[in-house]
Structure formats: structure tokens, C-alpha cells
Amino acid sequence: MIKLYNTKTRRKEDFVPIDETDVRMYVCGPTVYDRAHIGNARPVVVFDTLYRLLRHTYGADHVSYARNFTDVDDKINAKAAETGRSIRDITDETIGWYLDDMGALGALEPTVAPRATEYIAEMIAMISELIEKGHAYAAEGHALFDVNSYEKYGALSGRSVDDMIAGARVEIAPYKQNPMDFVLWKPSTGDQPGWDSPWGYGRPGWHIECSAMARALFGDRFDIHGGGLDLQFPHHENEIAQSCACCGDDSFANVWMHNEMLQVEGKKMSKSLGNFFSVRELLDQGYAGEVIRFVYLSTHYSKPMDWTDKKAKEAEATLRKWRALTDGIEPSASAASTVVDALADDLNTAGAIAGLHELAKTGDVAGLKASAQLLGLLDETMGDWAKIDDVDLSTLETLISIARSSAMESKDFSEVDRLKSALLEAGVEVQMSKEGVVLSAGPNFDPSKLEGLK
RNA sequence: GGCGAGUUGGCGGAGUGGUGACGCAGCGGAUUGCAAAUCCGUGUACACGAGUUCGAUUCUCGUACUCGCCUCCA
Known part of the structure; x- marks a missing residue:
């Protein structure tokens, strides 16, 4: 009901x-x-x-x-x-x-x-x-x-x-x-x-x-x-x-x-005051439409909502995480009842988002995807912004792996640290574990900064 | 002036007449050469004053503050 x-x-x-x-x-x-x-x-x-x-x-x-x-x-x-x-x-x-x-x-x-x-x-x-x-x-x-x-x-x-x-x-x-x-x-x-x-x-x-x-x-x-x-x-x-x-x-x-x-950053937005901006301007500034939508849905419609850059950043991080989690996953047949129930309660979108967090936490990624899509999020057609270019970093991966292996012997990690900080600087995510080193391009990946890395 | 809404932890933000979600940040731990990521743990927050009640953050009244509409605006 x-x-x-x-x-x-x-x-x-x-x-x-x-x-x-x-x-x-x-x-x-x-x-x-x-x-x-x-x-x-x-x-x-x-x-x-x-x-x-x-x-x-x-x-x-x-x-x-x-x-x-x-x-x-x-x-x-x-x-x-x-x-x-x-x-x-x-x-x-x-x-x-x-x-x-x-x-x-x-x-x-x-x-x-x-x-x-x-x-x-x-x-x-x-x-x-x-x-x-x-x-x-x-x-x-x-x-x-x-x-x-x-x-x-x-x-x-x-x-x-x-x-x-x-x-x-x-x-x-x-x-x-x-x-x-x-x-x-x-x-x-x-x-x-x-x-x-x-x-x-x-x-x-x-x-x-x-x-x-x-x-x-x-x-x-x-x-x-x-x-x-x-x-x-x-x-x-x-x-x-x-x-x-x-x-x-x-x-x-x-x-x-x-x-x-x-409102915008705590202030009334109005044409007469001239402190408003268009959706197009926001999109052109690099805010994904999906991120804007998420920000809107995170406040109940019956309450004044403040558009802030901080909220947009948080929304972006959340969506990026969920997109990575649900990538390639087939959504479940129906949205989770917690999410549907929240929406049915006078469109409690903030509560519905809490439900999505719960699904993500418990690992029900198929349910997460289906439920998010009921809210118009995690749609296949809206996800290009979160796509990371598939970059071949295997050469660098090998390079740093070898450096790390020898560092493990010598206990001198200075070369590994040098490579790592250069990679991080270029927006590459570096994960080191017992199994080895895994490199992947992050959201701010800048290939030009890898030029001098040898 | 008229009408109305809001005030919840560091920030954002749900909800409820009976031990206050969730997210972000912070802190502690696991893990890591160090990190990142991940995982686990962690906070005596409901503007103030009365009233109703066995019991109020939740209901009523008042006070303060914030905001909106009344004018093109969603």
C-alpha cells in the first residue's frame, strides 16, 4: 500500500x-x-x-x-x-x-x-x-x-x-x-x-x-x-x-x-538573485546526471534541500563503489522489499537509499542493482561516467613487482616507494598483498604522468 | 503584515510515545614492508521551557533561531 x-x-x-x-x-x-x-x-x-x-x-x-x-x-x-x-x-x-x-x-x-x-x-x-x-x-x-x-x-x-x-x-x-x-x-x-x-x-x-x-x-x-x-x-x-x-x-x-x-550551499537560489545555475552547467562541470539524481534523492522531497559540492562528492563515491560492485551483475527479479516499502511510505527516498546501503553491506549485489534501478540509479545507460578506461599497466606491474620482491630481500623499500608514489600521483591505484601487486587506473588516472616511469 | 515549514551526533540525513537508522568523516583493531582497498569494532545527537502520560526526541502550548511562500520562479 x-x-x-x-x-x-x-x-x-x-x-x-x-x-x-x-x-x-x-x-x-x-x-x-x-x-x-x-x-x-x-x-x-x-x-x-x-x-x-x-x-x-x-x-x-x-x-x-x-x-x-x-x-x-x-x-x-x-x-x-x-x-x-x-x-x-x-x-x-x-x-x-x-x-x-x-x-x-x-x-x-x-x-x-x-x-x-x-x-x-x-x-x-x-x-x-x-x-x-x-x-x-x-x-x-x-x-x-x-x-x-x-x-x-x-x-x-x-x-x-x-x-x-x-x-x-x-x-x-x-x-x-x-x-x-x-x-x-x-x-x-x-x-x-x-x-x-x-x-x-x-x-x-x-x-x-x-x-x-x-x-x-x-x-x-x-x-x-x-x-x-x-x-x-x-x-x-x-x-x-x-x-x-x-x-x-x-x-x-x-x-x-x-x-x-x-537551495545552493545554504542560500536561496532564485532568478532574481542570479545565483542559480542550470542542470547543463552542472553536467558540463563534470557532475554525472546520476550523481545529481542521487543527491536529490538523499533528502525527502518534503524538506528543503541544499545542493552542496560536498554532497555531490559523497554521492559520487557511493555510486562509484556500487557500480564497481554490480558491474556485470544481472539484477534480481524484483527490488528489495525494504526499498519498496520505504518508497511506498510517502516516497521516503532517503530511507530507500539506506536500504541500498544495507544490500551492499550484506553482499546482495543483484538485489542492490534491481532496487537501485527502481530509484533510477545504477542503470546501464547512465554509467559511462564511472567507467574506468581499460589501461594495460602490466609492464609497470611487473616492474614494481620485481622491485618489491628484491626489496623484500634487502629490506630497502626506497625504490618501491618511489614507484608507488609516482603511480599514485598519476591516479593509479596500487594494491600490494602477499599475492603480489595489482595496478588499476583510478578515476583521476592521468597517463601522461607515467611517461618518465622506468 | 498574512500563511507555512524546519531545528536529530563533526557533517549529511531517516525514523519512533518505551533502551536513537543509515552514509561520510574521526578513532581503535585486523590486514599490509608502509600504504591503499577491505573487514571488524567504536559515539550517552533528538533547540529551549512548560504540559499531557507510568513513560516524549516523538503529542500539546509557549520561547528562540533558521528558512520558504504570499511577486516571474519548481
């Missing part, structure tokens, strides 16, 4: 799918105007892990996972204006980057990845429906959601409309009946992307996208809706208002899940 913490009820609950043969999960995807930064990647890894667990539990063919691409947005427009490139050109390129970068982190592609611009008709239909039902109104080329018409507005994030207005950080616009009313449709001018609608030529607001796409793909009700905690308000609150006002209070997602935010 999978248990998940449901933001909507603020409790950990048994997960009961609406239809076990079609478990449906929707996760808010990126606005495609730039490379994904490492904060963007956290929900991707979190919900990818949940997706894997659901597939493991209900069968790979019985889980649908949708993650949208927001390809109509003012940030994209701004980028187009700035670069002189077409919007489609920018969004296509960015989507390509996104899939590459997230793929490098071992994220499976969702079963559907809808682009907002392909669902404009559904959005217009949904807005029309909201207006008919008295939950929205048209004004000056806009369509706006009337928050007073939906009494549960604020339930997800635990805010009341009055509190929010008191907070006073809302955009006051003359065409709004209530300051908290949010845009469903807004007018487009000039070179802004736009479509004809009953409210005039324009484009959709951000929130209506997810409501309309989730409905089009999954129907009025589905199982899980995920995203970052920062989306809880206003984005998810508005999605709920739109969808439930349109389709009924028991509609939309049964379970809402939110991952906590990510």
Missing part, C-alpha cells in the same frame, strides 16, 4: 487509485524559455521516482503521467523580442534542451507532454463554461475568474481571500471586480502570440492551461497532481478554483503533492 502526504488534506493517506488500470498523474512542467536550472529539476526527479514506484506497483502499462510544456508566456515573448527569433524556434529548442537535461538525470519521459498551444480550443471552451456558470466574467478584452464565486478558494494553501487582500500584494486592475480575481484570457497586440476568442484576439492566462490540459487528457477526475511548493499559491489554488467551479467540487486531483524548494 502506497501512502502519500496529501497537501489538500494535510495528512499522509493511503493511496487508492480511481482506476487501478489507469493511474493518472499530472505534474506542472516548465515554461520553455531557457535552460532548466537545478531547482527545476527537483520536482522532475521526485515525480519521476513516484512514477517509477507507481509503475512498479500497478504495472507499467497502467500508469499515465502528464507533464506539460508552457509554450505561451510573456517570458517567451520577451526572449523572442530580444533575440529576433520566432517563438516556435525558441520553444522547440528549449524543449529539446529540457528533455536532454532531464534525461541525463535519469528521468523517464512522461507518457504525455502536452504543449499549451495545442490546447487553446480546450482552454477557450473551459473559460466559456466558467462564464456560463457564473464563475468568470469578461471585461475589456480579458476574461477573469471571479474568486468570490468559488467559496473554497484558498483551501489548498490555507489562505482566505480576505487575508490575501490584506496582504495587499495583488495587482489592482480597473477591470477586476475583486483584486484577487485572476486572468483566464488576456488581449494580445502586435507581435504577441494570439488566437481569436469570444473575448477578442488574445492568449490564455497561465493557470487555465493546466486545468484545461489535465481535463482534456485525464477527464474531470484523476489521481495525483504534483509540483513545487512555490506553485501551491497561486497556481494550484487557481487550477482548483477553475476546475472545481467548472466540473464540481469532487473533481480534479484527489492527491496534491508538493516538493520543497532547493
Whole structure:
């Protein structure tokens, strides 16, 4: 039995799918105007892990996972204006980057990845429906959601409309009946992307996208809706208002899940502060995607996670060890129950990793491999970073063996030590035992440093 | 100002109403010519103050501190 913490009820609950043969999960995807930064990647890894667990539990063919691409947005427009490139050109390129970068982190592609611009008709239909039902109104080329018409507005994030207005950080616009009313449709001018609608030529607001796409793909009700905690308000609150006002209070997602935010070296990362970096930059710096994934999984998704270089180094060492241990090993038929149980307990990935350590310690390498793969780790396709070049060191091995043998007689080990330190300096691992000397290339092996060794 | 989260050993990080996982580092030992690797062993850590309880790190309240959201952001 999978248990998940449901933001909507603020409790950990048994997960009961609406239809076990079609478990449906929707996760808010990126606005495609730039490379994904490492904060963007956290929900991707979190919900990818949940997706894997659901597939493991209900069968790979019985889980649908949708993650949208927001390809109509003012940030994209701004980028187009700035670069002189077409919007489609920018969004296509960015989507390509996104899939590459997230793929490098071992994220499976969702079963559907809808682009907002392909669902404009559904959005217009949904807005029309909201207006008919008295939950929205048209004004000056806009369509706006009337928050007073939906009494549960604020339930997800635990805010009341009055509190929010008191907070006073809302955009006051003359065409709004209530300051908290949010845009469903807004007018487009000039070179802004736009479509004809009953409210005039324009484009959709951000929130209506997810409501309309989730409905089009999954129907009025589905199982899980995920995203970052920062989306809880206003984005998810508005999605709920739109969808439930349109389709009924028991509609939309049964379970809402939110991952906590990510920091870098103890500091908040944000675009406005400019202290963020992209997944691609991290990969280019030599952090393997698998290592990044491991770091993410080592903290529970509901807690803030700090990205630090130290953690990445530790993760790398652990993975290198496990890769060496499981190299060439056929994974066992199923993941270990300790690992599955940890994941089933509200996606306790840190506990699952502890389970992997246990398997490694007890020597169950087949189980380790199978269990790690459930977490998207130790996958055959992701291991190139840990591969050590197969270098022929037999000549040097012989050389140092002979030197050592004579040193054993003479008790003068200076020559052996000289060779050994030179080898270590070159990144060669040196193992001496009764059986002899074994040399192997380590992760920092540098052949050029062996040149002068004789 | 409104809303919310967190505070566990040197570091990271799970978990639990009844002798506090796991990883890294450290220390001791085995092994080694010395090392490395490996193996074995090793730490009286649950912010503070009250309350509930036979018993609280775990529940409740308060205090302090940290952090997040409320504004494009995952």
C-alpha cells in the first residue's frame, strides 16, 4: 500500500487509485524559455521516482503521467523580442534542451507532454463554461475568474481571500471586480502570440492551461497532481478554483503533492538573485546526471534541500563503489522489499537509499542493482561516467613487482616507494598483498604522468 | 503584515510515545614492508521551557533561531 502526504488534506493517506488500470498523474512542467536550472529539476526527479514506484506497483502499462510544456508566456515573448527569433524556434529548442537535461538525470519521459498551444480550443471552451456558470466574467478584452464565486478558494494553501487582500500584494486592475480575481484570457497586440476568442484576439492566462490540459487528457477526475511548493499559491489554488467551479467540487486531483524548494550551499537560489545555475552547467562541470539524481534523492522531497559540492562528492563515491560492485551483475527479479516499502511510505527516498546501503553491506549485489534501478540509479545507460578506461599497466606491474620482491630481500623499500608514489600521483591505484601487486587506473588516472616511469 | 515549514551526533540525513537508522568523516583493531582497498569494532545527537502520560526526541502550548511562500520562479 502506497501512502502519500496529501497537501489538500494535510495528512499522509493511503493511496487508492480511481482506476487501478489507469493511474493518472499530472505534474506542472516548465515554461520553455531557457535552460532548466537545478531547482527545476527537483520536482522532475521526485515525480519521476513516484512514477517509477507507481509503475512498479500497478504495472507499467497502467500508469499515465502528464507533464506539460508552457509554450505561451510573456517570458517567451520577451526572449523572442530580444533575440529576433520566432517563438516556435525558441520553444522547440528549449524543449529539446529540457528533455536532454532531464534525461541525463535519469528521468523517464512522461507518457504525455502536452504543449499549451495545442490546447487553446480546450482552454477557450473551459473559460466559456466558467462564464456560463457564473464563475468568470469578461471585461475589456480579458476574461477573469471571479474568486468570490468559488467559496473554497484558498483551501489548498490555507489562505482566505480576505487575508490575501490584506496582504495587499495583488495587482489592482480597473477591470477586476475583486483584486484577487485572476486572468483566464488576456488581449494580445502586435507581435504577441494570439488566437481569436469570444473575448477578442488574445492568449490564455497561465493557470487555465493546466486545468484545461489535465481535463482534456485525464477527464474531470484523476489521481495525483504534483509540483513545487512555490506553485501551491497561486497556481494550484487557481487550477482548483477553475476546475472545481467548472466540473464540481469532487473533481480534479484527489492527491496534491508538493516538493520543497532547493537551495545552493545554504542560500536561496532564485532568478532574481542570479545565483542559480542550470542542470547543463552542472553536467558540463563534470557532475554525472546520476550523481545529481542521487543527491536529490538523499533528502525527502518534503524538506528543503541544499545542493552542496560536498554532497555531490559523497554521492559520487557511493555510486562509484556500487557500480564497481554490480558491474556485470544481472539484477534480481524484483527490488528489495525494504526499498519498496520505504518508497511506498510517502516516497521516503532517503530511507530507500539506506536500504541500498544495507544490500551492499550484506553482499546482495543483484538485489542492490534491481532496487537501485527502481530509484533510477545504477542503470546501464547512465554509467559511462564511472567507467574506468581499460589501461594495460602490466609492464609497470611487473616492474614494481620485481622491485618489491628484491626489496623484500634487502629490506630497502626506497625504490618501491618511489614507484608507488609516482603511480599514485598519476591516479593509479596500487594494491600490494602477499599475492603480489595489482595496478588499476583510478578515476583521476592521468597517463601522461607515467611517461618518465622506468 | 498574512500563511507555512524546519531545528536529530563533526557533517549529511531517516525514523519512533518505551533502551536513537543509515552514509561520510574521526578513532581503535585486523590486514599490509608502509600504504591503499577491505573487514571488524567504536559515539550517552533528538533547540529551549512548560504540559499531557507510568513513560516524549516523538503529542500539546509557549520561547528562540533558521528558512520558504504570499511577486516571474519548481
